[in-house]
Amino acid sequence: MQLSDDKVELARRHNKVVYRDGDRIVKVFVPTKPAADVFREALNLARISESSLNTPQVLEVSQVEDGSWALSTKYFPGKTLHDLMVEAKGTPKFDELLEQFVDLQIKVQDTEPPAALNPQRDKVVRMIGRVKSLDPSARYDLQMRADRLRNGHSICHGDFNPTNVIIGDDGEVMICDWTHVTIGLPDADAAMTYMLFTLEFPEAADQYLSLFSKKADIPVQKIRYWLPVVAAAELSRNRKENEEFLRTWIDVATDYE
Template sequence: MNLDRIIAVRTDKTVYRDGDRCLKVFNEDFSKADVLNEALNQARIEETGLNIPKILEVTVIDGKWTIVSEFIKGKTLARLMEENPEKKDEYLSLFVDLQLQMHSKTCKGLTKLKDKMNRKISETDLSATVRYDLHTRLESMPKHNKVCHGDFNPTNIIIADDGTPYILDWSHATQGNASADAARTYLLFWLNGDIDGAKKYLDLFCERSNTAKQYVQKWMPIVAASQTVKGNEAEREFLHSWIDVVDYE
């Protein structure tokens, strides 16, 4: 096993390439339950037939929990957008098509999106009044059971050398309302400073899914609130602006 080739470094994990395998090595203090849940999510998504790296094993390396999956040789959609700005609209079109393909799937074993968001809202530092309004709004939204990624953005799409797209990182996967997933993606574009991309994305998503833009926007304060739990200070300030801007019904 060769852990010399680092692919990515995150706050609580490091991703390595070992030949045709990809090793996601979590920090020693990372929750075992969260690691196993991520692996289980990925295994369940495999069964839907979506193009994703297959899980090979879950193991412990030097006292650190590790998820081993197939290594997909290629470039992320984010990198392709950066390298070929003239093709950004084309890549964005593919991005939306992949998300809609994912939303066409169901996976009964996944956590319910509404349950997760209710829990996250309860964990925020928002006032009791705002939390109550958000819980009420969430409860009023339609219940669906579509596969939702929870972190669907161009860095989590790899285009393999043969042109096949793969969706990565299923740690936040749930089953629920596709418009909540779209609201999350829209906010991710904003958080990345790509406001033009956010607007184009939302227009495309709503057009191709025949969804009213206002309906996706109704999810934004809920999604923004649920994200404040793990965001950094700058992100939390931005997300709070999305929560505050809404007139609650």
């Protein structure tokens, strides 16, 4: 894959740089990113595109000049819901956008899942197992708690946050970044979103949790039950800047059993 000289950098993360290059979006991963992970992301996109949800169209998976792997998808013009919420902070419009976000997450979870999505339980148990810095007894207890995820049958985005929702110029909505999509429990997916809000948009985290609980008719206690599990899974990504925060959540006491 060759990027043009007119490419524009949109975002930079710990393992990738995202560009707009003409009518496509290109994620260029770090050289250490395994090819299997990049192709798995493209496969997840292909699978979720079989549903009724509006998702990015995969164009190409190949290597760039330095040998790093890249994934390109069709460009969708618009603004992220995160940017719109930042602009609307402190106004009634913010509440409207948050409600739209929650309604969209529930819509995803209520959508008939396509075949062959990976089970949420298997993914989370595997991720927790990689966190060797956790006490082995604590790690085992968390994996046993995660075993209950086997009962879920909903589409769970796995990284549902306002930066992954784009509102088009005409109001059309696109949901991006399906790297972590699984089939599982909505309350565990909401726990992950609540954790991401607390990390990246803390002033809206509790408002999100309360709104999701009411609209999805899921008790807050059930969502909080999964916080230590999703925090332990997130630890496996080795993002040092979040490690202290995540470890405090692993010890969160919950009332739900």
